[in-house]
Amino acid sequence: MGEGTAGNIILTGFSYTGKTKVGQEVARRLGWSFVDIDEEIVRLWGKPIAEIFARDGESRFRELEREVLQRVCQEKEAVVSTGGGAIMNASNRELMMAGGVVICLEAKPATIYQRLLRDAEASDEQEVRPLLAGSDPLRRIEWLKGFRQPYYALSDWTVHTDNLTLEEAAEEVIRGWRYGGGKKRERIVLPSMADARESDAPYCEQQGAACVVTTATESYPVFVGWGFLDQLGKRMRNAGLQGRAHIVSDDRVFPLYGDRVKKILEEAGFAVDSMAVPQGERSKSFETAVSIYDWLVDRRAERGDSIVALGGGVVGDLAGFVAATFLRGLPLVQIPTSLVGMVDSAIGGKVGINHPEGKNLIGAFYQPRLVLADIQTLTTLLRRELVSGWAEVIKHAMIRDPRLLKLLEERSQELLKLEEQVTTEVVARSAAIKAGVVSEDEKELGIRIILNYGHTIAHGLEAATSYERFLHGEAVAIGMMGAAMISQQLGLLSQEVVQRQQALLQRFDLPTRCSDVDIERILRAMELDKKTGEEKVHWVLLAGVGQPVIRDDVPREVAVGVIRELLQS
Numbered sequence: 001m002g003e004g005t006a007g008n009i010i011l012t013g014f015s016y017t018g019k020t021k022v023g024q025e026v027a028r029r030l031g032w033s034f035v036d037i038d039e040e041i042v043r044l045w046g047k048p049i050a051e052i053f054a055r056d057g058e059s060r061f062r063e064l065e066r067e068v069l070q071r072v073c074q075e076k077e078a079v080v081s082t083g084g085g086a087i088m089n090a091s092n093r094e095l096m097m098a099g100g101v102v103i104c105l106e107a108k109p110a111t112i113y114q115r116l117l118r119d120a121e122a123s124d125e126q127e128v129r130p131l132l133a134g135s136d137p138l139r140r141i142e143w144l145k146g147f148r149q150p151y152y153a154l155s156d157w158t159v160h161t162d163n164l165t166l167e168e169a170a171e172e173v174i175r176g177w178r179y180g181g182g183k184k185r186e187r188i189v190l191p192s193m194a195d196a197r198e199s200d201a202p203y204c205e206q207q208g209a210a211c212v213v214t215t216a217t218e219s220y221p222v223f224v225g226w227g228f229l230d231q232l233g234k235r236m237r238n239a240g241l242q243g244r245a246h247i248v249s250d251d252r253v254f255p256l257y258g259d260r261v262k263k264i265l266e267e268a269g270f271a272v273d274s275m276a277v278p279q280g281e282r283s284k285s286f287e288t289a290v291s292i293y294d295w296l297v298d299r300r301a302e303r304g305d306s307i308v309a310l311g312g313g314v315v316g317d318l319a320g321f322v323a324a325t326f327l328r329g330l331p332l333v334q335i336p337t338s339l340v341g342m343v344d345s346a347i348g349g350k351v352g353i354n355h356p357e358g359k360n361l362i363g364a365f366y367q368p369r370l371v372l373a374d375i376q377t378l379t380t381l382l383r384r385e386l387v388s389g390w391a392e393v394i395k396h397a398m399i400r401d402p403r404l405l406k407l408l409e410e411r412s413q414e415l416l417k418l419e420e421q422v423t424t425e426v427v428a429r430s431a432a433i434k435a436g437v438v439s440e441d442e443k444e445l446g447i448r449i450i451l452n453y454g455h456t457i458a459h460g461l462e463a464a465t466s467y468e469r470f471l472h473g474e475a476v477a478i479g480m481m482g483a484a485m486i487s488q489q490l491g492l493l494s495q496e497v498v499q500r501q502q503a504l505l506q507r508f509d510l511p512t513r514c515s516d517v518d519i520e521r522i523l524r525a526m527e528l529d530k531k532t533g534e535e536k537v538h539w540v541l542l543a544g545v546g547q548p549v550i551r552d553d554v555p556r557e558v559a560v561g562v563i564r565e566l567l568q569s
């Protein structure tokens, strides 16, 4: 075992993967002691876990968990079974990693569900277990597990228990302890999901929202559904908005949806007026912002009036910026109508305009009061714009969600046709990934950087072509190929995943290579032109699907070589 690795076996994994039973068996075989952290907590504090959660809150529970872990991890020769959520808390995770070899017990959601049902029958318990609550427990397990998967993946060793007996699983754990420990660990991004609020999990039925964004100061729902525009009035009222609604849109979207939105809001009791700016990136300018300020002044807009941004990312960023600044902030409602808007720009509170010298140079973090995405509006979006949006969805799958990746692979044809059910599911899931990441890191100080997967080269390509040739998603698609190829060359990622990503991008008609771009201009834009760059480039790479890795030590030759390869088509 390596230096500093204490001699314990720490078991992690979802509920019903056998942590307790397998752990006891391992302890018996090795002649070690067995500790179940949850049981320790109950014993020491004299209350059931559910009660600690209900009375004192999850954060208190995590504190207790940490105290126990800290103590236990200082021991030697203990098999420690941790609660399914322990590894998602950054400091708990550090304790676990330092305290021994971390071994994850895995099981497929269907297996977990079966074990859970069997157990519920056998134990004849009156209380409905939280996992069995709701109308579709299997789906809930899938979601919750998917959410935690990136953390489980940080373990030193993983044992798939689906087809193993207790004895076999114990043997595998011991094997993992022998082989899996001691190796130097990759620096994988370690976000804290201490607050992976299970009640906020996507598809949470009680609120009807696809997901909820929770920052230090705010919390707002993201609604995603087919025909959901009709709910806008009610949703705004529920968010406590009233008075006047100032719709800001563009001259392509407003003729399509403006009257309908106006009517819906009027019926909900809002006084409504509207303004449409010219469509396109050029409207993200200081001049256009000023024209909106002028209009609001003219309309005598007051604090408490809402700004309703109806359109793609341009309108969302622009109207959001005006909302953030006018009268020191008016409530903002985002109604994204482009795919980019729905899964990316409308969520997370980055608002802003461009400066002639650079994109998005002027802006703020300003969270909306709610986001409402009506999937049906995508039916009028130009195909090229739609395709460009799929690149960000694929990005979310690659960095965070193997299951979403599978869904995209299997249902691409239906998705390209915007088939109602699957499109809604995929957009909701993708939006939830963005919501999850920004909830952890509102101001882009840490984990939010993983959303930049594919974007380092994309920005180079966009700048080198004066933002005229590529739509953003097209550049991101090529950039993701670059990032994947670099990952592969550094030995992080298998060829298979690189090819899988390429095939998926192609299935969505996205480019994976390009020609006729001046490589010197790309390198200059990426600051890779100098041999000894002072500013290190922070690359978002992949160590597998759902396993982003940040590296600032990618050799310049590797990056340049890959970019050259991308340009040979």
Ligand SMILES: NC(=O)c1ccc[n+]([C@@H]2O[C@H](COP(=O)([O-])OP(=O)(O)OC[C@H]3O[C@@H](n4cnc5c(N)ncnc54)[C@H](O)[C@@H]3O)[C@@H](O)[C@H]2O)c1
Pocket: 250, 251, 252, 253, 256, 279, 280, 281, 284, 311, 312, 313, 314, 315, 317, 337, 338, 339, 340, 341, 344, 345, 346, 347, 348, 349, 350, 351, 360, 377, 378, 379, 380, 381, 382, 385
């Ligand atoms: N704030 C963020 O976090 C963030 C994230 C990603 C992108 N962005 C910004 O978003 C912008 C790109 O967003 P976008 O791709 O939505 O661009 P966009 O707003 O320009 O929309 C693309 C085109 O589609 C049209 N359109 C939008 N919805 C439509 C619909 N339902 N039917 C018909 N036409 C429709 C628009 O009028 C426009 O012509 C960029 O300015 C980018 O900087 C911001």
Ligand SMILES: [Zn+2]
Pocket: 392, 455, 472, 476
């Ligand atoms: Zn992007």
